[in-house]
Amino acid sequence: MTVSLPLVVVLGFFAWGAVRFLGVRVWIVVLIALFGFWLSRTFLAPAIESGTRSGVTVING
DSSP: OOOOOOHHHHHHHHHHHHHHHSOOOHHHHHHHHHHHHHHTTSTTHHHHHHHHHHHHHHHHO
């Protein structure tokens, strides 16, 4: 059986696990998410998206 999950769901799961089990404070997770939104509006966004897609392709084979 193949299950397809969006990357944002996987990252959300890791964020929840970090808050729950590693003791990371919620405000740190929020700050990192806000930084991601800010970064997505810069000239680096296409390079980050391309790198993420390449990494997912390599992992999926």
